[in-house]
Amino acid sequence: MSSEHPLWDEIQQGEGKTLEFKQQLPKGDQLAKTLVAFANTSGGKLIIGVNDQRQVVGVQGDEFDLMDQIASMLYSQCQPTLLPNIYLETLEDKTLIVVQVHRGSQLPYHLKSHGRDEGVYVRLGATNRPASLEMIHELERQRLLQSYDEQAAWQVELGELDLTPLTQAFEQVGKPLDTARMKSLKLIREEHGVDRPTHGLMILLGLYEHVEIKCSRFKGTSMAVFLDKKEYRGDLFSQLAQTEGFIKNHLHLKAEILGLQRTETYEIPIPAIREALVNAVVHRDYSNAGRDIKVGIYDDILNIVSPGGLPNGLTLSEALKGRSEIRNKVLARVFKELGYIEQWGSGMSRIRELCQQASNPEPAFSESGDFVDIEFARDTSLAATDTDETGGSIGGPMGGSISGKVAQTELTDRQLAVLELIKRDSHMPYRKMAEELGINDSAVKKHLNKLKAAGAIERIGGTRGYWKVKV
Incomplete structure (x- = not known):
């Protein structure tokens, strides 16, 4: 039975960091983007023959020809070369193609057509995102087994730093912190014959603005x-x-x-x-x-x-x-x-x-x-x-005034935020709402159901429809 198949359990969990569905073989560079993002992040599976509602629809056409097309597309579009595991699975008497990619060792992977600076993608939640320059540098460090905090900080001289907070922390546990120990901990490193602080030392001392x-x-x-x-x-x-x-x-x-x-x-x-x-x-x-x-x-x-x-x-x-x-x-x-x-x-x-x-x-x-x-x-x-105290308002009231039936239901701030997103884009998919609000897809759906029950919104059409705001 399908319900006993391991792949069925994965499909029911929905798309995420390591899983994506496609109803049919995607055109253009969509396939390559997903697999490059998987390779740069945590690996993952692309399952072809499953729609966005997690329904198994199967692939159309000759399965082996499609598998050859996938291998050819990846070879021509991805750099360095990806070596995915491409295989067939059968669920509900329908054939699926599974393309599995493990996290690569030659980071960062990118689309040839976009170039290395703009063609690197990473996986964030259930989406593929272009990697920032900082993220590309981080992927390069990971390939070299280095960390950001081990690298030298060139903007300040070691002698200018007050090391008191660090030396006191070591004294409290009865451990000395001399130059040799600082080098072994990579708090300082020698560059061109000069001892320089590392980013790690700067972070520990709280000397960067964003360290708070x-x-x-x-x-x-x-x-x-x-x-x-x-x-x-x-x-x-x-x-x-x-x-x-x-x-x-x-x-x-x-x-x-x-x-x-x-x-x-x-x-x-x-x-x-x-x-x-x-x-x-x-x-x-x-x-x-x-x-x-x-x-x-x-x-x-x-x-x-x-x-x-x-x-x-x-x-x-x-x-x-x-x-x-x-x-x-x-x-x-x-x-x-x-x-x-x-x-x-x-x-x-x-x-x-x-x-x-x-x-x-x-x-x-x-x-x-x-x-x-x-x-x-x-x-x-x-x-x-403390909940009886009065405090300051952050950003003012959300969503403006809402009258009638909606006001009586006392929508939460999160539901009001969802409503504002719909007003901005009535076709916005669940996944995009979840990204905007920093919550998961199921939470978005619960808020949408509450808004529908309150009479604030109405769904017009099916999967390709839109939301109508009624307040």
Whole structure:
């Protein structure tokens, strides 16, 4: 039966970072774009003979001729040469062509017709995106087994830097930090006979503008109104301590009676939060300026978002199983040396274990586009005195005034955001909405169903139809 076939299970999960469907063999360079993106990211499968609704329709024409066309297209359009595994599968008495590509070792791969500077594609969620110049450089480093933080920073002299935060951190664990040790940790490297700081040292000292953590406490369950916000800069050790303090200030304490003693603990175990913050700091992408770590505290969740996605082709399922890929080798070495990291690949499993030991819900890990997101559930039964405070409005009210039936249903800010996207483009597909909002496809569909039930929108036509706004 189809339902027992492994490929059927993959199809039912829908398109994603490592899976794409095509109803028929795509024309032009669409096939090559997808497989180049797979090769540059985490590998993946392109299944031909499945439509966007996950229905198995089968391929039309001679299967072996189509397989030859695919091999010929890839050879003529991709550079370096891709060597995919092309094979046939049968589901529901229909024939499918599966084109499987593993992550390549000759990164970056590109389309010949576009050239190397504009023809590199990567996979973000279920879409193929042109790689930025920073991403192309990152792929080159991955091919050479180098990391951004190991490279020399040429904009400053080593003697100009105040190393006090770093030397104090090592002194606290009883370890000296002399020049030889700094070289072995690749905090400094010799270039043309001169010792120079690496990007890793600059990041640890917080000397780049984008090395910061932005913290916000929002009122309710949306970002519409904030109660408190802070931006922490400086060395990474201070940022971590200040961020932990901010979170503690906005979490509730719960009391327990153990024997004759009354003890108070935070609603989310602090060691789990600390582990999540260290993960965010150590594994974020520092090569792409203009982005930072964000911590959001709502009435129902604590949210930690780290820019850069999972490193080096790692998938979320692999990370949850304990596989480790290090993006920032200098930072990882230093944090392990200082005892912040117990062992490679243990972060996510340790966070889950700590929450389980505290009888808390398991945190939700997700990769949305180019960000990694961790959500801790809060105990909404605890008294929440801070939610009664007034705060500032972020960006003003969303979507303007809405009257009639919609106003009575009290649409959420997310639903209002979906409505604004539809007003902007009534033909916008689910996938594009999900990218714009930074959520998954299924969440978009739920919001659309709510909007339909509220009478705010109406679907005109089928798959190729559009949304009609009724307010």
